[in-house]
Amino acid sequence: MVSFPPCKINLGLNILSKRPDGYHNLETCFYPIPWTDILEVIPADRFAFTQTGHPVPGKEADNLCIKAYELLRDKHHLPAVKIHLHKILPMGAGLGGGSSDAAHTLRLLNTVFHLQLSPAQLAGYAAQLGSDCAFFTQDQPMLGEGRGEVLSPTTVTLQKKFIVLVKPDIHVSTAEAYAGITPRQPEQSLGTLLSRYPVEAWREQIKNDFEETVFKKHPTLQSVKEKLYASGALYASMSGSGATLFGIFDKPTNLQTSFPDMTVWSGGI
Numbered sequence: 001m002v003s004f005p006p007c008k009i010n011l012g013l014n015i016l017s018k019r020p021d022g023y024h025n026l027e028t029c030f031y032p033i034p035w036t037d038i039l040e041v042i043p044a045d046r047f048a049f050t051q052t053g054h055p056v057p058g059k060e061a062d063n064l065c066i067k068a069y070e071l072l073r074d075k076h077h078l079p080a081v082k083i084h085l086h087k088i089l090p091m092g093a094g095l096g097g098g099s100s101d102a103a104h105t106l107r108l109l110n111t112v113f114h115l116q117l118s119p120a121q122l123a124g125y126a127a128q129l130g131s132d133c134a135f136f137t138q139d140q141p142m143l144g145e146g147r148g149e150v151l152s153p154t155t156v157t158l159q160k161k162f163i164v165l166v167k168p169d170i171h172v173s174t175a176e177a178y179a180g181i182t183p184r185q186p187e188q189s190l191g192t193l194l195s196r197y198p199v200e201a202w203r204e205q206i207k208n209d210f211e212e213t214v215f216k217k218h219p220t221l222q223s224v225k226e227k228l229y230a231s232g233a234l235y236a237s238m239s240g241s242g243a244t245l246f247g248i249f250d251k252p253t254n255l256q257t258s259f260p261d262m263t264v265w266s267g268g269i
């Protein structure tokens with residue numbers, strides 16, 4: 001069985017406090033974007049993992065698809081499978097591609113082997129694989145709290161809008177980005193702000209707390225954001241801990257020629 005793990009953008013990202021377990025409490029709105037990897041899981045005589053497309057850095061055994069399989073195999077006595085991942089999404093990009101692959105491996109295993117795991121059980125397993133993973137057990141925008149795994153529905157919608165993602169050739173480590181932050185409680189919750197204002201007004205209201213320190217270290221990212229606004233974006237921001245910037249537009253917009261040496265994706269929602 002095949003699935004298409006999508007990526008996400010973060011509409012706003014407030015880092016609220018540091019936790020005793022070393023993670024940070026945050027609030028964000030995860031929004032799914034239909035730019036995807038391709039993932040196949042089929043029953044097999046022996047376990048095998050193959051991978052094409054962009055090479056995934058690190059040891060193969062650390063691939064989140066394998067970690068996801070091992071997690072469910074140990075709990076539910078799964079038979080062997082063959083997993084194939086075709087990697088399209090940029091990595092270390094703030095788009096959560098690896099997290100999505102992990103969650104979609106769980107979802108495929110649930111379906112292929114009729115495990116009948118509930119959405120809550122799937123989200124619980126996913127959260128063991130990474131803070132962003134639980135979100136990808138859902139297919140709609142969600143508010144994320146806790147370390148990102150406490151999810152609740154939101155009415156925020158970007159329907160009929162167009163998104164441009166720009167990924168410069170810069171890598172930002174998530175752990176390092178968190179280490180550069182001084183957490184603080186915002187005056188108004190992100191959920192309230194997102195529902196109260198139209199996209200055009202978010203520029204003054206909604207922010208990503210990582211931008212200040214990450215932009216200081218990589219000024220190119222600030223200039224990409226400015227160029228997105230200059231190109232007509234209603235709202236532009238960095239996603240996650242970077243380095244992808246996104247712009248939300250009223251009409252189809254293709255900016256590859258504006259960012260010739262960067263990876264650009266654009267599409268409707």
Ligand SMILES: C[C@](O)(CO)[C@H](O)COP(=O)(O)OP(=O)(O)OC[C@H]1O[C@@H](n2ccc(N)nc2=O)[C@H](O)[C@@H]1O
Nearest residue numbers: 022023024099130131132133147148174175178240241
């Ligand atoms: C930046 C975001 O993408 C926003 O959605 C996420 O918070 C990152 O989530 P993720 O990549 O799934 O993160 P994990 O793999 O769980 O953690 C990577 C590292 O990021 C830091 N981390 C992550 C999430 C969180 N709420 N607080 C943290 O401090 C920790 O140092 C952790 O060791």
Ligand SMILES: Nc1ncnc2c1ncn2[C@@H]1O[C@H](COP(=O)(O)OP(=O)(O)OP(=O)(O)O)[C@@H](O)[C@H]1O
Nearest residue numbers: 058063064091092093094095096097098099101240
């Ligand atoms: N299936 C996978 N796809 C991508 N990366 C993977 C995968 N499995 C493990 N990884 C490791 O995870 C790292 C981060 O990948 P990912 O695509 O999740 O980054 P990201 O978009 O920055 O995530 P986030 O938004 O959570 O910060 C990679 O550099 C790689 O070493």
